[in-house]
Amino acid sequence: MPHAHNTSDHSARKPEETNAYLVGGGIASLAAAVHLIQDAHVPASQIHILESGPVPGGSMDGAGTAEKGYVLRGGRMLNFSYLCTYELLKKVPSLTDPKKSVKQEIDEFNAVPENKTNAHARLVAKGEKGPEILNVKHMGLNTQEREGLLRVVAESEKSLGTKRIDECFTKEFFETKFWYMWDTMFAFEPWHSAVEFRRYLHRFIHEFPRINTLAGVDRTPYNQYDSIILPIKTYLEAQGVEFHYDLDTKVNSVSFAPASTITVIEIHYVSKGGATGIIHVQPHDLVLITLGSMTACSSLGTNTTPPAPQPDLETRAKDGSWGLWASLANPVINPHFSHFGNPANFYTRGPESAWQSFTVTLKNPEFFQKIEGWSGNKAGTGALTTFKDSEWLMSIVVPHQPHFLNQSEGTQVFWGYGLFPFKNGNFVNKPMAECSGEEILKELLGHLNFPEHPTLENAITIPCMLPYITSQFLTRKYEDRPKVIPHGSTNLGLLGQFVEIPQDTVFTVEYSVRAAQMAVKELMGLGKEMKIPDIYKGEHNVKVLVDALRKLMS
Structure with a gap:
């Protein structure tokens, strides 16, 4: 009886008989496909990636031309x-x-020594005579703030519960050099979850001593789409993996076998023309679904227009991967709903999870020459520069050039973001969310005290509003995130940034890849044949701990 599988019976799955349906084309699905081929020996032609976007890669995208401008969300x-x-x-x-x-x-x-990250202008303040690069060798924390950090680190996730970060510290903490460096490096807001903040303090304790230089950051030769996604996609296509994308297969729900176990028997999709279709899933097949999306409903502006204003996100959330998750967690249509978390906690709080990014394509070298001279960092070595007195809390990254495989000779590209897009700018008197690309670049040039010309007329700046970008950091109850393998599942795994992996940190590529490895190992019954590395714990290393505490006391 095929439906009598239980979670401990995954060892019975034969790779040559298994079809794997991976819903969502982001890094989680791509990683799962690689591991299914190499570790589980599933024939590549039996792996099907279903993605409603124009290309695989999910949130790790990068595209454009010198004429129209490049875009990195x-x-x-x-x-x-x-x-x-x-x-x-x-x-x-x-x-x-x-x-x-x-x-x-x-x-x-x-x-390569010239590519090593060592930020000389990590934090910039508004000085009397223009921008002032701050000395960030010290964290700028007082005794009370240090104690507050150590208290959060020591507290259990259960006792922190749904607390916000700003419920654990005084207002002054959010004006320390430590906070400006930490929150812009990882994109935390004061109202985000204290539990997630605590996880980051544990998980990245090894970065404390170099938080001011970001020397621990590894870079890819190009943007991450060209350096990571494109090679994986090219490899999977060469192996024979079947990709269905560009809106020909938008999955909107799945059906389960009428049994106490969780066994997917059908995948329902809508094609581009509006026709509906069903994929029949056998009990020995696999279904891996990426839940939610941090770049869903993102909207691009242009050099002369702002991104489209956000409609009521609560109604939009029923779109794409959020809609699919909402259907899984819906008690009316899924008898197993209680194993699928609470997506509404993450998709109904747009103002708490939104920020705005922008990508600048330059056709004149003046800006790069000026920024390299002013910061003391060659392009690609400065990591993140944050303008701490910016009302938008604006940061920029000036990468190694070329940043795109197809980047035209004589162009340069850099990226930036603002954590407070609904506040008025310091130089442009309106919210970042209402600014055109040119206005955002004007604001940046104002903070740097650089002349507007010839940079402005030789630049294309494309803004991008991201309503869900930090939704995974929102306060939550423990049960709001489902497990990678829901209890009682025989052929379904859940992937992405909204599953629960104890002790690991969301908003990292690592989280998505780890979830994919866990799902493949468990559902294919790989046991000892597939080893998943343990989560790195720097705090178990005495030297790391001592170095971190020394920095904390500075």
């Missing part, structure tokens, strides 16, 4: 502690040299 930092991600990248051949892995390519890039 987000940027992410890699770190030696991303053990699962680096394990994955060892398995994928580089695009430029098939004898090398993507991991080797990244290692070689970061080993």
